[in-house]
Amino acid sequence: MKSTRKKFWFGYALILFSIILLPLYTILIEVFEASNDNWEHLKENVLQDYVINSLILTLGVSFGSLLLGIPTAWLTAVCSFPLKRTIVLLLILPMAMPSYIIAYTYTGIFDFAGPVQTSIRNYMGWNYGDYFFPEIRSIGGAIVMFSLVLYPYVYLLARATFLNQSANFIEISRLLNNGPWKSFLNVAVPLARPAILVGLSLVLMETLADYGTVSYFGVSVFTTGIFKTWFGLGDYSTAAKMAALLLIFIFVLIVTERYSRKKIKYYNSIGARTKFPEYKLKGFEVFIVYITCSIPIFFGFFVPILQLLIWSSSAWSNILNFGFTELICNSVLLASVASIVSLIIAFSLNYCQKIIPTFIMNLIIRLVSMGYALPGTIIAIGIVTPLAFIDHKFDELLGSLFSTSFGLIFSGSLFAVQFAYLVRFL
Numbered sequence: 001m002k003s004t005r006k007k008f009w010f011g012y013a014l015i016l017f018s019i020i021l022l023p024l025y026t027i028l029i030e031v032f033e034a035s036n037d038n039w040e041h042l043k044e045n046v047l048q049d050y051v052i053n054s055l056i057l058t059l060g061v062s063f064g065s066l067l068l069g070i071p072t073a074w075l076t077a078v079c080s081f082p083l084k085r086t087i088v089l090l091l092i093l094p095m096a097m098p099s100y101i102i103a104y105t106y107t108g109i110f111d112f113a114g115p116v117q118t119s120i121r122n123y124m125g126w127n128y129g130d131y132f133f134p135e136i137r138s139i140g141g142a143i144v145m146f147s148l149v150l151y152p153y154v155y156l157l158a159r160a161t162f163l164n165q166s167a168n169f170i171e172i173s174r175l176l177n178n179g180p181w182k183s184f185l186n187v188a189v190p191l192a193r194p195a196i197l198v199g200l201s202l203v204l205m206e207t208l209a210d211y212g213t214v215s216y217f218g219v220s221v222f223t224t225g226i227f228k229t230w231f232g233l234g235d236y237s238t239a240a241k242m243a244a245l246l247l248i249f250i251f252v253l254i255v256t257e258r259y260s261r262k263k264i265k266y267y268n269s270i271g272a273r274t275k276f277p278e279y280k281l282k283g284f285e286v287f288i289v290y291i292t293c294s295i296p297i298f299f300g301f302f303v304p305i306l307q308l309l310i311w312s313s314s315a316w317s318n319i320l321n322f323g324f325t326e327l328i329c330n331s332v333l334l335a336s337v338a339s340i341v342s343l344i345i346a347f348s349l350n351y352c353q354k355i356i357p358t359f360i361m362n363l364i365i366r367l368v369s370m371g372y373a374l375p376g377t378i379i380a381i382g383i384v385t386p387l388a389f390i391d392h393k394f395d396e397l398l399g400s401l402f403s404t405s406f407g408l409i410f411s412g413s414l415f416a417v418q419f420a421y422l423v424r425f426l
Contacts, residue, residue: 006356013352016345017364020423023374023382024247030240038229039238046225050242054221054249056139057146057214058204064147065203068296069154070196074184075293077162080278081286087293088159094300095152100212103145105304107216108311110136137217145217146207148300153206154199161195162188204253205372208246222246223375236381243378247370334414338421346426371423379420387411387419 076088110116110133117133120126135141165188173183189196211223222242230239281289353365371379388411398404410416 009352010356010361013349013356013361013364016349017368020368020371020426022386023371023379023423026382026385027240027243027247027378030237031244033237036235036238038233038235039241042225042229042238042242046220049220050222050225051249053139053219054208054246057142057219057221058207058253060140060143061146061150061203061207062200064143065151065154065200066196068147068151069199070158070189072151072293072296073155073158074162074188075289077159078279079281079289081281081289087290087297090297090301091155091293092152094149094296097149097301097304098212099145099149099206099210100216101308102149102300102304103142103213103216105307106141106145107136109303109307110134139217139219142213142217142219145213146203146210148296150203150206151296151300153202154196157195157199158192161192165191201253202372205250208250209372209375211375211377222249223377226375227377230377230381236385239378239381243374247374250370334417334421338418338425341418342422342425345422368426371426374424376420376424379423380416383416383420383423384411387416 072091076084076091108114112128112133120131120133124131169187169191170183173187208221209223211227214221215224215227222245226239226242226246229235229242349365349368353361374382388408391408391411394409
């Protein structure tokens with residue numbers, strides 16, 4: 001009976017694996033197609049720029065996310081100060097801000113014609129070229145935008161780990177004459193490294209899969225190259241080859257991280273865990289905590305929200321005329337269905353991994369989660385292409401049986417959209 005149950009769940013996992021990786025199969029098939037002139041041109045002229053810029057972007061966003069996420073996680077996990085519960089929740093808010101939206105708002109604020117530079121010129125009496133101001137629409141600006149909205153991945157996972165760490169480790173560190181900061185850097189952070197790196201991997205996947213921000217800022221990375229190749233040149237085969245390179249990029253990052261901690265073991269002493277005593281902060285210490293936690297909240301959420309409200313304050317009637325209510329309802333419906341379906345399938349796959357803890361099952365789980373690293377454009381194309389083929393064959397079959405056409409049942413409906421969401425967010 002137990003063996004039958006395992007076979008059932010293993011078969012279930014294999015079927016899901018085959019369906020969810022459908023876009024990946026489509027891309028890989030195109031990769032083995034013969035190279036054309038577009039691919040040769042990209043390889044000789046711009047591919048190196050895509051690789052270098054992607055590396056710079058990932059390294060910069062990694063540093064920014066860790067810089068914002070780890071200190072805020074530690075302070076809210078082990079320190080006691082007024083309004084702590086409110087700040088814990090507020091630190092999550094930037095995650096609700098799409099990176100391309102925050103890029104658009106900050107460009108409006110800091111661009112040459114924006115209020116900041118205009119005020120500087122009016123106050124100082126300067127003209128164009130008389131002063132230096134950092135260019136917001138640059139790879140540095142993109143790094144800041146991504147860091148502000150993606151650090152909550154690191155913050156949430158690191159904070160959960162800090163809350164569950166045993167105080168025994170920190171107490172031993174303090175007995176060895178290590179102060180709070182040394183204990184934090186030398187004990188707490190290394191123990192939390194697996195959770196921090198999981199959060200960081202999500203940050204990097206989001207960064208490498210984004211198109212809106214890097215396109216708006218004019219940064220040449222893999223996603224902009226894929227989009228331009230497909231929609232600009234109409235060359236899906238070359239775009240698929242670039243998507244495969246992006247996947248290799250992600251795979252190398254993950255393998256490198258895992259190899260770096262191959263022989264390291266992590267202990268949490270759950271059986272005899274002593275709850276960590278909170279540091280009660282007073283006076284200037286509370287002020288420092290407020291400043292540290294307020295920076296990502298203020299710049300990652302409240303500044304862009306305020307700017308959007310200012311821009312939209314005189315346009316509410318136009319917004320309502322464009323069917324804004326319908327847009328909200330459609331967005332909420334799509335998000336709700338995608339969330340429920342993704343949760344059900346994710347829980348079932350985790351159950352499969354629990355009762356069948358084999359290498360093959362672990363590999364299946366890891367591969368189905370790689371959709372998070374794929375740009376949405378490539379997922380859409382990788383889904384529509386095979387679904388359109390199935391639709392046409394299905395329509396031919398029904399036409400021969402009932403002498404009528406049923407149209408594009410799968411690729412021409414919300415089924416394709418929900419399937420794309422499942423692949424992307426599972």
